Amino acid sequence: MGYVACRDDSKVKKQDAPALCDLRLCKDGPIRNGHIGQRPPPINPERLKDFVEEDYLNGDVKTWEMKIVSRNEELLGDALSLVPQSSSRISLSSHNKLIRFEDISAAAFKIQSGVQKTPCMYSRLSKLYGVDIYLKKEFLQYTGSVKERGVLYLLTSLPQDQQRKGVIVASDGNFSMAVAYHASELRIPVFVIMSTSTSPARVKTCREYGAMVISYGTTAKDSQMHARRLAQENGYLYLEEEDSAVYLSGLGTMGLEMYEQVPKLDAVIFPAGGHCGLLAGSAAALKHLNPRISVIGVESESFPVLQQSLKAGHPAEDQACNNHHFYGDVSGLCFGSNSLQLTGKLVDKVVAVSEEDVLISMLRLLEYERATVDAEGAIGLAALVAGKLPELKGKRVAIAICSGNVDLHLLQRCIARALTLESRVCRFSLVISDSPADVSKLLEVLAREEARVLDIRQERTFVTSELFTVEVTCTVETRDKIHTAQLRNALLERYPTAAWTER
Numbered sequence: 001m002g003y004v005a006c007r008d009d010s011k012v013k014k015q016d017a018p019a020l021c022d023l024r025l026c027k028d029g030p031i032r033n034g035h036i037g038q039r040p041p042p043i044n045p046e047r048l049k050d051f052v053e054e055d056y057l058n059g060d061v062k063t064w065e066m067k068i069v070s071r072n073e074e075l076l077g078d079a080l081s082l083v084p085q086s087s088s089r090i091s092l093s094s095h096n097k098l099i100r101f102e103d104i105s106a107a108a109f110k111i112q113s114g115v116q117k118t119p120c121m122y123s124r125l126s127k128l129y130g131v132d133i134y135l136k137k138e139f140l141q142y143t144g145s146v147k148e149r150g151v152l153y154l155l156t157s158l159p160q161d162q163q164r165k166g167v168i169v170a171s172d173g174n175f176s177m178a179v180a181y182h183a184s185e186l187r188i189p190v191f192v193i194m195s196t197s198t199s200p201a202r203v204k205t206c207r208e209y210g211a212m213v214i215s216y217g218t219t220a221k222d223s224q225m226h227a228r229r230l231a232q233e234n235g236y237l238y239l240e241e242e243d244s245a246v247y248l249s250g251l252g253t254m255g256l257e258m259y260e261q262v263p264k265l266d267a268v269i270f271p272a273g274g275h276c277g278l279l280a281g282s283a284a285a286l287k288h289l290n291p292r293i294s295v296i297g298v299e300s301e302s303f304p305v306l307q308q309s310l311k312a313g314h315p316a317e318d319q320a321c322n323n324h325h326f327y328g329d330v331s332g333l334c335f336g337s338n339s340l341q342l343t344g345k346l347v348d349k350v351v352a353v354s355e356e357d358v359l360i361s362m363l364r365l366l367e368y369e370r371a372t373v374d375a376e377g378a379i380g381l382a383a384l385v386a387g388k389l390p391e392l393k394g395k396r397v398a399i400a401i402c403s404g405n406v407d408l409h410l411l412q413r414c415i416a417r418a419l420t421l422e423s424r425v426c427r428f429s430l431v432i433s434d435s436p437a438d439v440s441k442l443l444e445v446l447a448r449e450e451a452r453v454l455d456i457r458q459e460r461t462f463v464t465s466e467l468f469t470v471e472v473t474c475t476v477e478t479r480d481k482i483h484t485a486q487l488r489n490a491l492l493e494r495y496p497t498a499a500w501t502e503r
Helices: 014-020 048-049 054-058 099-112 125-129 148-158 160-165 172-187 202-206 220-234 245-261 277-289 304-313 322-330 339-348 355-368 375-386 408-421 438-447 481-494
Strands: 005-007 061-063 120-122 132-137 167-170 191-192 212-215 237-239 265-271 293-299 350-353 396-401 423-434 452-461 469-477 499-501
Touching: 048 099, 048 245, 099 245, 099 277, 099 481, 120 245, 125 355, 125 375, 132 245, 132 277, 132 375, 148 172, 148 245, 160 167, 167 172, 167 220, 172 191, 172 202, 172 245, 191 202, 191 220, 202 212, 220 237, 245 277, 245 339, 245 396, 265 375, 277 293, 277 339, 293 304, 293 322, 293 375, 304 350, 322 375, 322 408, 350 375, 355 375, 408 423, 423 438, 423 481, 438 452, 438 469, 438 481
Parallel strands: 132 396, 167 191, 167 237, 191 212, 265 293, 265 396, 293 350
Antiparallel strands: 120 132, 423 469, 423 499, 452 469
């Protein structure tokens, strides 16, 4: 999962290096270090010297490529057919075994004191959609994300010498936030490399969790290259969100909890997309406990990477998402074959929803559950909002609300757009006489129809009407589509030339 560096002096022999750099992540499977190439020019790591031994900083750095192979384990359930891998992608996760239920149980025991057992509660949304909905509120974790489960199990499985040296990650997503917090709690030196375009609020939060945050490069690729370089130079372990057995087992503990918290489950809905580790890991737990539970994944229809990967039989790599700031980790590329194998074997259905459905889902959760979530957290409910799962009518369904890390400015835009999509915020323009009396009459009509005025503007210069007239543009809020239709009819009856702005 990264580079390990060892000091090159007379006290350390080259043949002894593998013993000093033991990378046995855990008993769950072998790992493979990243690609070994020419050592880049030395950098000045003075900013990091408080976190590592100075000997490692000043001496030459040598790296070894290691491949540790563990004994074969019995796969979960039936033997799974291998999914061919793309030759253009090298992933350490491809060298790990698939997880078993025992792996998930062991992870649940090990992380139980470090993460919250979040509630899975009956929702008022049930009456709205004709489904018994139970919401697993993973956004209540300390860092607001389910990623804590996999990250904590991953960090606690590291050997002590690697914990002493530290870990480094290059991401601005939930994974890096979870690494920052739990590594600090475990007293593991942690460094987070973020691009200069990262939200200042996210940088601040990551620092408050205890990580040393370094802004570098204008793109995520620049940050990742810099992080790998620091890892090679200083002996840190470069962590990347991969589908290793350890990480998937940690994520799978959420499925275990959902089964315990909601008896007689008929179906469970998870976010999918490229980063489908939560879907795969939880499906492994649920299908072992009750094979009749339907496991469903939901992804964006503008970025259906999981559906395309399942159809092709290998992780899709040729798509690019231009809306990463909204979809977050759901928009990532498929990061490994282990998750893909488990998904293809254990997941019953994968559906795609539109951006509009996700926005309305965010609004529903805010109004009915007082839950502030991002697109990744709302996409599961969006499948019911869009009517993509009619077979679940009358069934008992649990939905993973797995992330609540949305920037405030983005949340404001999302809610405003969702209200417009539902015709609960609308805008119209009309021309009236330029006198206070006529403006007052317009406001009287709006008051009589119980519409709330959000904004009113008057334009006198850039109009083509008579000189002593004014164009008035109003933005109003209504209860629902029926109320909007009633207001529109009332205005057209009084002002036949009124023009409505279509969304």
